[in-house]
Amino acid sequence: MDNNGNANANSPSPLERAGERCILITGGAGFIGSHVVRLFVNKYPDYTIVNLDKLTYAGNLENLRDIEHKTNYKFIKGDIVDSDFIHQLFDTYKFSAVIHLAAESHVDRSIASPMEFVTTNIIGTVNLLNAARQLWKPALDTVDSSANLFYHISTDEVYGTLGEHGLFTEKTSYDPHSPYSASKASSDHMVRSYADTYGLPAVITNCSNNYGPFHFPEKLIPLALNNIKNNKSIPVYGKGENIRDWLFVEDHAKAIDLVFHKGKAGQTYNIGGHNEWKNIDLIKLLCSIMDKKLNRTPGTSAKLITFVTDRAGHDLRYAIDASKIKKELGWVPSVRFEEGLEKTVDWYLANESWLNNVTSGNYKQYYEKQYAQR
Ligand code: NAD
Ligand code: DAU
Numbered sequence: 001m002d003n004n005g006n007a008n009a010n011s012p013s014p015l016e017r018a019g020e021r022c023i024l025i026t027g028g029a030g031f032i033g034s035h036v037v038r039l040f041v042n043k044y045p046d047y048t049i050v051n052l053d054k055l056t057y058a059g060n061l062e063n064l065r066d067i068e069h070k071t072n073y074k075f076i077k078g079d080i081v082d083s084d085f086i087h088q089l090f091d092t093y094k095f096s097a098v099i100h101l102a103a104e105s106h107v108d109r110s111i112a113s114p115m116e117f118v119t120t121n122i123i124g125t126v127n128l129l130n131a132a133r134q135l136w137k138p139a140l141d142t143v144d145s146s147a148n149l150f151y152h153i154s155t156d157e158v159y160g161t162l163g164e165h166g167l168f169t170e171k172t173s174y175d176p177h178s179p180y181s182a183s184k185a186s187s188d189h190m191v192r193s194y195a196d197t198y199g200l201p202a203v204i205t206n207c208s209n210n211y212g213p214f215h216f217p218e219k220l221i222p223l224a225l226n227n228i229k230n231n232k233s234i235p236v237y238g239k240g241e242n243i244r245d246w247l248f249v250e251d252h253a254k255a256i257d258l259v260f261h262k263g264k265a266g267q268t269y270n271i272g273g274h275n276e277w278k279n280i281d282l283i284k285l286l287c288s289i290m291d292k293k294l295n296r297t298p299g300t301s302a303k304l305i306t307f308v309t310d311r312a313g314h315d316l317r318y319a320i321d322a323s324k325i326k327k328e329l330g331w332v333p334s335v336r337f338e339e340g341l342e343k344t345v346d347w348y349l350a351n352e353s354w355l356n357n358v359t360s361g362n363y364k365q366y367y368e369k370q371y372a373q374r
Helices: 033-045 083-093 106-111 114-140 179-198 220-229 249-262 279-293 323-329 339-352 352-360 362-368
Strands: 022-024 050-052 073-078 095-099 149-155 202-207 207-209 234-239 243-248 268-271 277-280 306-307
Touching: 022 083, 022 114, 033 050, 050 083, 083 114, 083 243, 095 114, 095 249, 106 114, 114 179, 149 179, 149 249, 179 202, 179 234, 202 249, 207 249, 207 339, 220 234, 220 279, 220 339, 220 352, 220 362, 234 279, 243 249, 243 339, 249 268, 249 323, 268 323, 268 339, 277 279, 279 306, 279 339, 339 352, 352 362
Parallel strands: 022 050, 022 095, 050 073, 095 149, 149 202, 202 268, 207 243, 234 306
Antiparallel strands: 243 277
16 A cells, blocks of 8 residues: 555455455444545554445445545445345455444334344344354354454443433343344344354444544434524424433444454443533534634524424433443543534534435435445
């Protein structure tokens, strides 16, 4: 690779390098996945990073334009639910590790259409577990399987809801309420069952709400920013009293890097921002930041706030106790909320074409031109 990071004609292709440390990242074209792929591709030039993504409505290769030319990066369009395809892929690339983020991720969609969550989040995960188990079987039969790791990215929503007090720890019992969180809980259980039954080296992290660049504008923060910008109403579910614990997405990606390299197989780590916000307070804050950025009279954007029917089964409060990952691996969030929100707002205002492409569906034309359907 030259100094600008461009491909060198003599450098080996990802396939030639696949026998070295070849890591499968699933869902890498999504919000969090794209930050994880970028971090790994840039930080670990000796790894080959294969990004497998079905490019659903949430997958967008525009999120990865800055690294798509790197010689240690390869994108593959495919579905984790297709077990023959997944087995072939593992056979070809001989992945030494998997970081699994691919999922249907939006709670409201899971309420409208639960079956996609069952197929992708549960069956898709089990397909990956089976393929990893088959490929790594010789190593699993010996004592040394430390070269392999199945890293499952999960959510704090598996723990259900908190009342006014307390925090989710790794020991909190699972109590999911939405089809989304039930499907993630189920996939977590399947990962643990493969670790306990077959000795598959696996680790799980359960993280709180992420925010930042490339966040699909169906989720609260980017939806609110987009609507404020376009003078559209901001829908607040119920009374806006629900509480979420927000973490800047790059801090999550750094935690994933740390757990991947230093975490202990068989363990679970909670990741969170120690940053609880009532939805209505967060939206009011976003309104005041946007008024300033858009030179509007203070109070203009807040007029767009509209209380709407509550989400069915809406969990009241999530908040993470992240003391285990701090104590054992030394991770703490590095981005203060004010700083992270400012970066996020600036990013959305500066990347109008990304937002317009996503909201109009045009980004699909970008990838459809580049990658034929499998
Ligand atoms: P996202 O919806 O932005 O991205 C999901 C990605 O998975 C998309 O690129 C999509 O195309 C891909 N995908 C979906 N179905 C697929 C399939 N069948 N085969 C291959 N690829 C498929 O989601 P996100 O917010 O980036 O979340 C990523 C992971 O992190 C998920 O597992 C989610 O449960 C978990 N998580 C998210 C948050 C959060 O706040 N967003 C917090 C904690 C955990
Ligand atoms: O906690 C981690 C989870 O955070 C992840 O596992 C999920 O993948 C991710 O989508 C997110 O789930 P939430 O349901 O918490 O995120 P969402 O942005 O959809 O909603 C945040 C809060 O805002 C929630 O209390 C519902 C509320 N809300 C949401 C939307 C989209 C509104 O009041 N209005 C809205 O329009």
